[in-house]
Amino acid sequence: MKISITICFFICAYSLSFAQTSQFRAKLNRSDEPVYLRIDQVSADIIGYDGDEIIIEAVPSVTGVKPAAAAGLDEIILPGRPKEDNIIKPSMREDTSGLSINIPPGNFSKLSIRVPKSIILFIRTDMNLINGKITVNNINSIDIEGTLASVEVHNVTNFVVQGGGWHQGSRATGKVIISDVKWTDAPVIINGEPHHRTYIVGTTNSDIELSIPADAKANFIFSSDYGKAYSNLDVKAQDVSEEFMIDYKRFYHRALALKSISLNNGKVNTIINSSYGTIYLKKE
Amino acid sequence: MKRIVTLLTIIFGFTAAFGQTFQTTVNYNPKREQPLVESHLAKFHVKGKELIVIDVQEATANFEGYDGDDIVIEADPVASKPAVVLPGFSLASSGLLPSDNLVHYRVLTNEPGVFGLSLTIPYTTGLKFGHYKVLVPKNIKLKVVFVISELGAKMSFKNLSNGLEVEGTAPVITFDHISGPLTLSEGINGHRIGGTEKIIISHLQQSNAQFDSLEDTPLLNIITTHGDVDISLPQEAKATIQVDAGYGNLYSDLNMVKQRPAFPLVKSRYTGNVNGGGRMIVINAANGNVYLRKEK
Numbered sequence: 140m141k142i143s144i145t146i147c148f149f150i151c152a153y154s155l156s157f158a159q160t161s162q163f164r165a166k167l168n169r170s171d172e173p174v175y176l177r178i179d180q181v182s183a184d185i186i187g188y189d190g191d192e193i194i195i196e197a198v199p200s201v202t203g204v205k206p207a208a209a210a211g212l213d214e215i216i217l218p219g220r221p222k223e224d225n226i227i228k229p230s231m232r233e234d235t236s237g238l239s240i241n242i243p244p245g246n247f248s249k250l251s252i253r254v255p256k257s258i259i260l261f262i263r264t265d266m267n268l269i270n271g272k273i274t275v276n277n278i279n280s281i282d283i284e285g286t287l288a289s290v291e292v293h294n295v296t297n298f299v300v301q302g303g304g305w306h307q308g309s310r311a312t313g314k315v316i317i318s319d320v321k322w323t324d325a326p327v328i329i330n331g332e333p334h335h336r337t338y339i340v341g342t343t344n345s346d347i348e349l350s351i352p353a354d355a356k357a358n359f360i361f362s363s364d365y366g367k368a369y370s371n372l373d374v375k376a377q378d379v380s381e382e383f384m385i386d387y388k389r390f391y392h393r394a395l396a397l398k399s400i401s402l403n404n405g406k407v408n409t410i411i412n413s414s415y416g417t418i419y420l421k422k423e
Numbered sequence: 424m425k426r427i428v429t430l431l432t433i434i435f436g437f438t439a440a441f442g443q444t445f446q447t448t449v450n451y452n453p454k455r456e457q458p459l460v461e462s463h464l465a466k467f468h469v470k471g472k473e474l475i476v477i478d479v480q481e482a483t484a485n486f487e488g489y490d491g492d493d494i495v496i497e498a499d500p501v502a503s504k505p506a507v508v509l510p511g512f513s514l515a516s517s518g519l520l521p522s523d524n525l526v527h528y529r530v531l532t533n534e535p536g537v538f539g540l541s542l543t544i545p546y547t548t549g550l551k552f553g554h555y556k557v558l559v560p561k562n563i564k565l566k567v568v569f570v571i572s573e574l575g576a577k578m579s580f581k582n583l584s585n586g587l588e589v590e591g592t593a594p595v596i597t598f599d600h601i602s603g604p605l606t607l608s609e610g611i612n613g614h615r616i617g618g619t620e621k622i623i624i625s626h627l628q629q630s631n632a633q634f635d636s637l638e639d640t641p642l643l644n645i646i647t648t649h650g651d652v653d654i655s656l657p658q659e660a661k662a663t664i665q666v667d668a669g670y671g672n673l674y675s676d677l678n679m680v681k682q683r684p685a686f687p688l689v690k691s692r693y694t695g696n697v698n699g700g701g702r703m704i705v706i707n708a709a710n711g712n713v714y715l716r717k718e719k
Contacts, residue, residue: 142494146442164530169608180670180710183594205674206712208651208653208674208712208714209674209714210671211710211716212674212675212676212714212715212716213674213675213676214672214673214674215673215674215675215679215693217666217668217673217691217692217693218684218690218691218692219688219689219690219691219692220690252566266668267648267649267670267709267710268649268710269620269649269650269711275614304489336543343572343618344572344573344618345574345576346574349477361516362505363517365481365516365572367514368514368515368516368517369509369512369513369514370512370513370515371509371511371512371513374515376515376516398516400515400516410643414572415572415573415574419509420514420515421509
């Protein structure tokens with residue numbers, strides 16, 4: 140019995156250690172300190188600003204808005220379902236590898252996240268909501284991995300967006316849209332160390348729309364089991380060179396039906412994977 | 424302490440009993456070494472067979488019941504969904520072969536007597552998505568396993584009046600003029616993580632259902648991780664409806680009378696009777712919305 144009480148005490152203490160708040164703030168030690176953000180089952184708007192703090196707030200959905208399919212139907216309240224609120228229970232850990240922030244799912248459908256514009260942000264997520272969406276605007280480097288629905292990334296210097304995969308379940312929703320990228324082959328500086336820069340976007344099912352300036356010098360190395368690539372840019376098919384293969388295999392073991400096209404004779408490498416989605420390379 | 428342990432054992436045992444889903448009784452034991460057959464038409468005489476198991480991988484299919492004794496499978500490449508091409512865009516690259524009009528299949532078992540037929544239609548790397556029309560005797564017990572990941576792709580089941588068990592994931596899954604019992608377990612390899620967006624059930628033929636020894640079997644038992652579930656019920660249908668929706672909402676225009684929650688209490692579970700209650704309709708939609716509407 141004593142053991143049971145002790146276990147209960149520790150469970151309660153652990154629960155309480157996730158402090159409840161309506162706004163979470165954290166400050167970076169250095170501008171190149173990476174931030175690892177874990178968010179699940181929630182949409183998020185992430186936007187860079189001129190401040191030096193990360194500010195996270197929950198945004199309850201607007202009540203009374205019905206989906207189109209519910210026209211003429213009444214909502215039946217499910218017993219025990221808590222009303223939406225703006226309470227988050229964040230936890231944070233900082234070590235030599237960077238700052239880790241975890242926001243567990245709560246009674247809210249969206250997070251509003253403001254970050255320093257210079258941030259190097261890694262997001263890990265399991266998004267099982269059909270209409271879930273993560274948007275990223277005006278930051279330095281973004282790396283999103285997990286089970287994703289829709290993703291939009293605009294105005295960044297570096298991006299990695301990888302969703303789906305068999306171990307996470309085949310998804311069939313959403314679209315990945317990326318635009319206004321500062322195309323460069325300069326290394327990404329993390330914790331003072333230079334890291335190889337390769338732009339990557341990969342999905343299982345989702346269509347991909349990647350906007351590129353017409354004068355950018357870029358190579359696109361891509362693989363698709365069932366999708367096709369379309370473009371309104373002056374792209375040219377090229378052989379998959381050994382160099383491309385090496386770059387590709389730094390990130391993927393499987394290189395089925397690997398293709399490559401170049402824009403303005405190429406320079407910066409971008410890897411694109413979509414097993415089932417259609418790939419659009421758009422003129423910016 | 425003993426009382427607490429005993430009580431916890433009973434609660435866990437009771438809860439576990441609710442986690443069970445209706446399963447057909449014939450073992451599905453695929454033998455992958457069977458040769459792949461390519462044919463313009465696949466036809467199997469299945470009169471007297473107890474269960475048909477068909478596994479379709481990365482191809483859409485329309486299953487339709489009819490009055491014959493054969494299963495007839497035809498490929499229909501025209502029905503494959505074309506990619507949406509934006510104005511001003513042209514094809515930059517593709518590794519795909521065009522779809523053909525052949526049925527690619529392996530017969531895994533085709534025993535004489537009642538054991539049944541099981542066959543698989545595997546995916547072919549590099550080949551464009553296929554589409555199949557599958558005619559099945561409408562009174563046969565059918566199990567269909569599938570995975571299709573193409574955006575907007577649809578699996579459909581129509582005019583089937585015996586037990587139907589469906590396991591897999593496709594963006595849209597529709598059932599029309601079926602009498603149940605229907606078990607739909609949406610997900611992949613039992614992990615219950617699927618990419619289904621919509622499950623639509625209409626023209627439920629409850630009056631023709633063969634209940635016999637299946638009194639305790641739900642008329643519909645739907646499990647989905649992502650998808651919305653949209654069920655139209657005939658005006659005269661008598662049903663007891665149990666909905667679990669962890670993150671989704673429930674919408675309805677049925678005259679449902681809410682029932683007192685049964686023990687053990689489950690969060691976000693609604694139980695209601697339509698026309699005084701009747702066969703169970705069980706819906707577990709973890710992340711999707713549930714729509715229950717009057718048939719029009």
